[in-house]
Amino acid sequence: MFDNQYEQQKIEKSLTLKNELKSFPYKQNSKRDTTTKEFLEKNKYLFDKEGRRNEDEKFTIAGRVKLYRVMGKASFLKIEDESGILQAYISRDNLTDGYYNIIKKLIDIGDFVEIIGYGFITQKDEITIYADNIEIITKSICTLPEKFHGITDKELRYRQRYLDLIMNEGSKNIFKTRSKIITEIRNFFNDMGCMEVETPMMHDIAGGANAKPFITHHNALGVDKYLRIAPELYLKRLIVGGFESVFEINRNFRNEGMDATHNPEFTMIEFYLAYKNYNDLMKITESLISFLLEKLNKKDIITYQEEEINMQTPFKRIKYIDSLYEIGGLDKNIINDKDAIIGALKKKDIDVNEKLSLGYIQAEAFDVFVEDKLRNPTFVTDFPVEISPLARRNDDDDSIVDRFELFIAGKEIANGFNELNDPLDQYERFKSQVDAKELGDGEAHDMDDDYVKALGFGMPPTAGEGIGIDRLVMLLTDAHSIRDVLLFPSMKPQQPTI
RNA sequence: GACCCGUUAGCUCAGUUGGUAGAGCAUCUCCCUUUUAAGGAGAGGGCCGUUGGUUCAAGCCCAACACGGGUCACCA
Known part of the structure; x- marks a missing residue:
């Protein structure tokens, strides 16, 4: 660890700081009173001031050294904090007793420094802090990536996200936007009077979605637990319990493949509204997305991966069956003919389980x-009812359910439906899921007796929906991969390289 | 899971028909008191992803493996 030449040199500098300057290289109790952004705002007036400086007003700023230009008896540094970046000027004449010549050798790009100084404008018209004092408050040991190209290696960006955040402004902005989106979603539902709840992440039965779970073990109870694949069945138990509108924003875990739109842990919002139906949900979804676009100062037409997407509401609606021929281009006459569809799939080299x-x-x-x-x-x-084991049947056609999915840019973003609250029907549906599992559907539901029992106590008419937050963030930040919107995406373990 | 591409200095990248490993930034030494990826002079820094094979000789050719990226498949 820390044994390459650069790291050794910096450790030497760190020891010099500690032993010769009696300046501990990892200080606490910062005296920062101004962010770099505030400094720039507060010193704008200097452009109009005589001499373009004000030695009487002192500021203390702190941040990471991003650029360092030494010019003999004076040096320029770029100091970055979360609010932005500020140029600092240190000179031999303004620091005490030869301190400049010592400190200038100890500063490296990547160190955190604290500077006391005043504002002035350089010859090239840049607002700059003129240092009366500079101290290294955190000494860095590892070398930052190159200042111009930054860090482009995707593996490094994902594995060492902190480096990506230090070096890539765009990446930082994606995560700021992500945070903003989640905050505004929360605001949206709170404003609706919807109550945020937390339900278990470890389940005895992995229910609420069709997916393979992760298994873990509880030692004290001596039982296996499943990381949840969805919170659905717990949230609906709360509707049974008398809460009329609840939502949960949290992680789901699915033990499946990873690609540009799938990560084993991902964030969903699920919400359940008693006395609403799936048409209400579609309207709420539209207003949520419009609300987010407004909060992010985006127009109705957004660009995603160089494609224009028209987000104007109301969104297009099409029935599942109709989409197969209207959009999918299948012959209208074959869409209820199992063998004919299998034939069409086979033409595309798709292997289907004919059972x-x-x-x-x-x-x-x-x-x-x-x-x-x-x-x-x-x-x-x-x-179709078979692939919707938790959704209520349509009143006119019991082979379909009152359910929708929202697709944008070819990806599923949301899934909502009228909730099945007939306990006998639910029991039968679970049973056919169990049958499907035996026929080879590894992701079919298991029986959840307690959930059926909960329905036995009566769940009022309810509609519920889940929205994939990561995919929504991808869409709104123009991110190509889900890994670009997850701070620490799942990666295969690697031998430590340090 | 299949196919394609990538892996060389801390970072970004070159590397010829197989013949002792290169640049820029960063680092170190020196010069430089208003720079803007500062500039000038010099120096150090390499398990060429790993393991085998072919060859007098491999960063380069072959094979396997590892990790990553991409496309497809699987998957709500």
């Missing part, structure tokens, strides 16, 4: 022929 029922085969066809073509926001509605 599955029509609804599953249609779902496969949707994935293959339709999903990618949904570029502008589109609600796909009225899904």
